[in-house]
Amino acid sequence: MKKVILFLLLSIILSGNSYAITWVKLNESSNSKLMLDKQSVLQQDAFKKAWVKVEYRTPQKNLETVGTEYTLSKLLWFFDCATQKSATSQVFQYLGNELVYSAGVDPKNAEFIEPVPESDVDIAMRYVCRANKPASAPIESKTVAEKAGTPVAKPEKSENEKAETKAKTVAEKPEPAANPVAAIAAQPDKQGAAKAEANKTHWTYEGKQGPDNWAKLSPEFAICETGRNQSPINIENTMRASLKPLKGIQKFPAKDIVNNGHTVQVNFKQGNMLVLDSAPYQMKQVHFHAPSENTINGKSFPLEAHFVHADAKGNLTVIGVMFKEGEASPGLEKLWAQLPDKEGTPVPLKSRVIPSELIPENRAYYRFSGSLTTPPCSEGVRWLLMKTPMTASKAQIEAFERAVKHHNNRPVQALNGRVIVE
Ligand SMILES: [Zn+2]
DSSP: HHHHHHHHHHHHHHSSSSOOOOOOEEESSSSSSEEEEEEGOOOEETTTEEEEEEEEOOOOOOESSTTOEEEEEEEEEEEEETTTTEEEEEEEEEEETTTEEEEETTTTSSBBBBOOTTTTHHHHHHHHTTTTTOSSSOBOOOOOHTTTTOOOOOOOOOHHHHTTTTTOOOOOOOOOOOOOOHHHOOOOOHHHHHHHOOOOOOOOSSGGGGGHHHHHEEEEEEEHOOOSSSSSEOOOBBOOOOOOOOEEOOOSEEEEEEOOOOOOOEEOOOOOOEEEEEEEEEEEEEEEEEEEESEETTTTTTTEEEEEEOOOOOOEEEEEEEEESOOOOOOHHHHHHHSSSSSSOOOOOOOOGGGGGGSSSOOOEEEEEOOOOTTTOOOOEEEEESOEEEEEOOHHHHHHHHHOOOHHHHOOOOOTOOEEEE
16 A cells, blocks of 8 residues: 555655646557557647556566666657657656666757557557647546546756766666667766866866855855855754664666765765655765764764765755774775775776665665755755764775865864754
């Protein structure tokens, strides 16, 4: 029952606009059924777009993430009717009613390809691009969940995400159109790369370009000074609330590791996600700060990990994990085997490290709203700081400090009336 409610809430939150969904059946094979929401067909710029769903009789394997199976896909497809090409912009996969995978790409960055003849995409394109003709396919009855609205995400990337993922690799080649999920996952982050070019204002953690002067370095950094919800903060005077247990997927391995001059960052493959406020956030990367940026009752920790998550609209959620000095962390041991000691480009990881190796089993957390802790200091970031610290050995902490060559913690910022709940 809980899952059904979550699904309903997800649908409502993601839809933004509620309308009567009208599924028309476009294709049915021995194993799958393709349905298109007639009401979702819209013109956007040069393209037409439509939500479709594909129901499978037997569980399908998600090719991006080992071990994930799904029986229902909801997809936002874009069609270029003029050139007869299409692209997938959003994918949500469900096993029963449970959302098990999501991925998205801005249609501006998506690669439009000619669909395989008579494939589901091809059939949907013919339907959508058939100008002004009424639908002749039979209309199916709606389920309760569907009445709540299908996910209509508005794909766009925020400045925040671009800033946080600017070091992301763009090396993968797009895969064949037959697998829309793979096609999305393989999209080069063109916007991110462009942003990285435009955002070369040099900043540091000390001296003239240090935190006190970040706002003066670029108009884009103004909020570092004027913002009222800046991170990091000191956790104190918390309010007790019945926070929901963290729900998500943390089993897909890290992809590569990079020293970007400010921190060491580990980028994740697609598939890890967090469900917060009934919306899915994908885990993008984890990076580290030494000493910790946030403090708990005035106490600083020698190391803090930030797991950066983004939803389809580019809204960010960061999970913070403190490390205290103690036993060596097996997860860090594997990552640090390839710890880059100089600024450079991402290096593929040789060993398998999954997020749950770096996140405490005890999922109690503090929650507050804040910002990026690095320029441009963008606000509107949801922060979840795990209460239980992990441990890292003295050698592991020192290895990180040597690699980054300087402290990389922004000082704690004023709360300005913000409430921290636990
Ligand atoms: Zn950080």
